[in-house]
Amino acid sequence: VICCYRKPKTKRAKRFLEKREPKINENTKNAMLIKGGNANLTVTEVLKDIYAVKKPFAVLYKRKNITRPFEDQTSLEFFSKKSDCSLFLFGSHNKKRPNNLIIGRMFDYHVLDMIELGVEKFVSLKDIKNSKCPEGTKPMLIFAGDVFDVNEEYRRLKSLLIDFFRGPTVPSIRLAGLEYVLHFTAVDGKIYMRSYKVLLKKSGCKIPRIELEEMGPSLDLVMRRTHLASDDLYKLALKQPKSLKPKKKKNISHDAFGTTYGRIHMQKQDLSKLQTRKMKGLKKRPAEKSVEDGEASPKKLKSA
Amino acid sequence: MAAVRVEAVLAAAEEQEAEKRRSITVEKELELEYDLGNLLAVDRNPPPAAALRGAGPRREALLQALARDNTQLLVSQLWELPAERAGGAGGPLVAQLPEPTFRLPREKPPPKPRPPTRWEQFARLKGIRRKKKTSLVWDEQAKEWRRRWGYRRAGGDPSRAWLAEVPAGADPEEDQFARLRREKRERVARNELNRLRNLARAHRAGSTVPAAPLHPTGHQDRDELRRVARVARVSTASLGRFQPRLPKEPAEPPSRSGGKKRRFEPLLGNLAAERSRQLEMLRDMSRKKPVLDITRAVNKQMRQEEAEAAAANKGKKQSKRGKRGRRQQRPGRSGKKSGARRQPQQQKAAGGGTGG
Numbered sequence: 001v002i003c004c005y006r007k008p009k010t011k012r013a014k015r016f017l018e019k020r021e022p023k024i025n026e027n028t029k030n031a032m033l034i035k036g037g038n039a040n041l042t043v044t045e046v047l048k049d050i051y052a053v054k055k056p057f058a059v060l061y062k063r064k065n066i067t068r069p070f071e072d073q074t075s076l077e078f079f080s081k082k083s084d085c086s087l088f089l090f091g092s093h094n095k096k097r098p099n100n101l102i103i104g105r106m107f108d109y110h111v112l113d114m115i116e117l118g119v120e121k122f123v124s125l126k127d128i129k130n131s132k133c134p135e136g137t138k139p140m141l142i143f144a145g146d147v148f149d150v151n152e153e154y155r156r157l158k159s160l161l162i163d164f165f166r167g168p169t170v171p172s173i174r175l176a177g178l179e180y181v182l183h184f185t186a187v188d189g190k191i192y193m194r195s196y197k198v199l200l201k202k203s204g205c206k207i208p209r210i211e212l213e214e215m216g217p218s219l220d221l222v223m224r225r226t227h228l229a230s231d232d233l234y235k236l237a238l239k240q241p242k243s244l245k246p247k248k249k250k251n252i253s254h255d256a257f258g259t260t261y262g263r264i265h266m267q268k269q270d271l272s273k274l275q276t277r278k279m280k281g282l283k284k285r286p287a288e289k290s291v292e293d294g295e296a297s298p299k300k301l302k303s304a
Numbered sequence: 305m306a307a308v309r310v311e312a313v314l315a316a317a318e319e320q321e322a323e324k325r326r327s328i329t330v331e332k333e334l335e336l337e338y339d340l341g342n343l344l345a346v347d348r349n350p351p352p353a354a355a356l357r358g359a360g361p362r363r364e365a366l367l368q369a370l371a372r373d374n375t376q377l378l379v380s381q382l383w384e385l386p387a388e389r390a391g392g393a394g395g396p397l398v399a400q401l402p403e404p405t406f407r408l409p410r411e412k413p414p415p416k417p418r419p420p421t422r423w424e425q426f427a428r429l430k431g432i433r434r435k436k437k438t439s440l441v442w443d444e445q446a447k448e449w450r451r452r453w454g455y456r457r458a459g460g461d462p463s464r465a466w467l468a469e470v471p472a473g474a475d476p477e478e479d480q481f482a483r484l485r486r487e488k489r490e491r492v493a494r495n496e497l498n499r500l501r502n503l504a505r506a507h508r509a510g511s512t513v514p515a516a517p518l519h520p521t522g523h524q525d526r527d528e529l530r531r532v533a534r535v536a537r538v539s540t541a542s543l544g545r546f547q548p549r550l551p552k553e554p555a556e557p558p559s560r561s562g563g564k565k566r567r568f569e570p571l572l573g574n575l576a577a578e579r580s581r582q583l584e585m586l587r588d589m590s591r592k593k594p595v596l597d598i599t600r601a602v603n604k605q606m607r608q609e610e611a612e613a614a615a616a617n618k619g620k621k622q623s624k625r626g627k628r629g630r631r632q633q634r635p636g637r638s639g640k641k642s643g644a645r646r647q648p649q650q651q652k653a654a655g656g657g658t659g660g
Contacts, residue, residue, distance in 0.1 A: 022412035029411055086411040108412050142374045144347040158346075163408050166342055174396045175387060178343075178379065183371040187351050194367055198375060204324025207383045210376045212368055237409035246403075 020084050024241050028168040029105075030085040031058040034076075036092025037066035042099050043091035045124050049217040050089060052125060053195075055135045057167070059083050069102050070227060073111045081109045087164050097224060103160055107229075107237040114227040115157050120190070121220040128215055133179040133197055138167040140178060140198075145186035153226050154186060176200070181212070191221040328380060330373045338381050341404030345378040419509045421502040431614030501525075 008014040019027065031054055033047045051060040067075040069090050076088060086109075090102040097118065104114035125132065141162060148158045165182055178198055185192045195216030200208035229237070251263040337346045351370060356363050385399040420428065427433070440449040441458040450458040468480035538544040588595055 022415045026411050107409060140343040140378055142345045144351055144370060146348050146350050172398050172400045174398050176396060181375050185351055185367060187353050187356050192367055196371055203327045207328050207380050209327045210372055210379055212372045238407055241414035
């Protein structure tokens with residue numbers, strides 16, 4: 001329901017507002033890629049490459065925006081509201097924090113989490129000369145390293161990266177189309193992000209053998225500052241409406257061997273009227289039937 | 305001999321199978337965790353830190369090898385999913401993905417259901433449901449199906465209506481066209497006002513602001529003014545006990561300690577009031593007519609039952625007769641007359657009982 005004191009006057013405006021209102025099943029998250037006041041070539045290239053990876057679900061802002069996300073978040077929130085984007089990637093560069101990337105997400109157009117990463121090495125899409133996979137391919141995501149579960153900040157970073165690169169949620173996927181994989185390794189305080197193109201080779205059996213070919217942006221990242229949401233705000237953001245919970249099917253149970261049992265509830269049966277096997281000799285003759293039923297079968301008598 | 309040969313054949317076959325499988329098996333210390341709905345795999349094994357510390361191509365090769373192993377495992381899992389050929393026999397092989405299990409925060413909070421409007425509450429109480437209207441109406445004049453409203457509507461263009469009948473009791477000098485235009489404007493304004501009121505009510509219900517101060521100008525409604533007037537009266541040093549009242553304000557303020565039942569008078573105060581109260585009680589006890597007005601009680605009960613039945617039957621298909629049909633269907637049940645008819649019977653029985 002669109003409740004604002006200004007009703008939309010055209011169908012197009014109504015559709016526009018309906019797309020942005022909170023829903024039970026949400027849209028795919030859009031990302032906005034913003035350049036800071038002093039973004040250098042590396043950072044600009046990173047933003048362009050990430051935009052290419054996230055193509056239909058990202059917005060790349062051309063102009064430089066002089067803001068400091070860690071100090072003042074209002075400008076980011078304004079952009080998020082205007083373009084309906086809940087993920088952002090802000091790139092900047094200064095002497096104290098060279099090649100800086102701030103990756104973050106929003107909840108209800110307010111900043112939820114922000115993590116600052118420094119780019120130590122960057123290999124762009126253009127530098128690796130081979131064929132790329134089509135735009136908008138849903139990537140496979142792999143996280144290697146026990147740090148991603150042990151450390152709280154790394155855990156949030158993992159959640160953020162999944163949210164960022166996940167793409168639309170689909171019910172089924174073409175198996176031959178699994179072409180793109182993003183691999184994140186956390187080792188020694190550094191995070192290596194590599195993208196590979198997947199080649200499916202024939203193996204003896206049904207499951208193909210995988211060969212990887214490096215393509216696409218590869219980044220060596222270092223975690224700098226973080227601005228994580230408080231626990232209760234994060235829990236509030238995680239809360240899903242009850243209607244999304246899968247409904248339990250009643251009266252069905254499974255046992256250890258995999259057999260499915262169903263329960264049927266019957267009313268009390270009148271055993272005198274129970275229908276057993278039909279024996280032609282015991283069939284009621286019309287005369288007997290009329291005595292039992294009364295006026296229910298006068299037609300039958302007439303015809304007979 | 306034959307047995308040995310069979311065993312040899314079986315062993316050879318197994319060897320072949322293992323050879324085939326070797327190309328796709330990967331050895332890992334800890335199993336990966338998979339979330340196939342998101343095409344996600346998480347590897348908990350600590351990567352070889354020492355080897356990766358070295359620079360350059362060796363690191364890249366190691367990372368690529370690690371990635372290849374993990375991807376192989378993930379793809380094996382994906383290939384295990386139930387798959388079918390989409391679009392007939394020649395189409396691509398498509399696997400059914402399960403629901404994603406990794407919990408990610410939402411973009412916006414889940415939508416709250418809006419509270420029902422005044423009409424919706426009334427309709428629910430009375431059991432009125434929406435009549436599905438046809439989009440096209442038969443226009444007798446044009447002899448074709450026209451839309452109900454909008455461009456080329458069934459009744460002709462209302463702005464080009466050249467005839468306006470003067471209604472029975474109206475002033476003959478009055479301009480009918482102007483009256484129609486004025487009434488339409490008033491209707492539109494009233495609808496808009498009601499819509500905004502419903503919106504404001506919904507917004508207020510959602511935000512649960514306890515005691516908001518009065519809106520500066522214009523949009524002050526009755527409840528808000530009453531609430532604010534009460535607060536203002538009670539905000540004196542003596543909590544409003546000696547405040548003069550306006551001519552139309554109710555005489556006694558509703559006591560803070562509760563309603564009728566939780567009002568405690570002082571023990572020794574007004575002797576005359578106490579005496580009159582006791583006498584009234586005795587009078588009530590010896591009265592013939594019952595204190596409880598059965599007619600009103602019965603009507604109230606019936607209305608409540610009607611409302612409950614309407615709410616219960618909301619999902620079920622109603623008969624075409626609607627509310628008038630329902631009223632006629634139960635002749636003895638509704639209306640004051642039947643209730644009053646019951647009363648003398650009951651009263652006689654009660655009187656007979658107590659008298660006898």
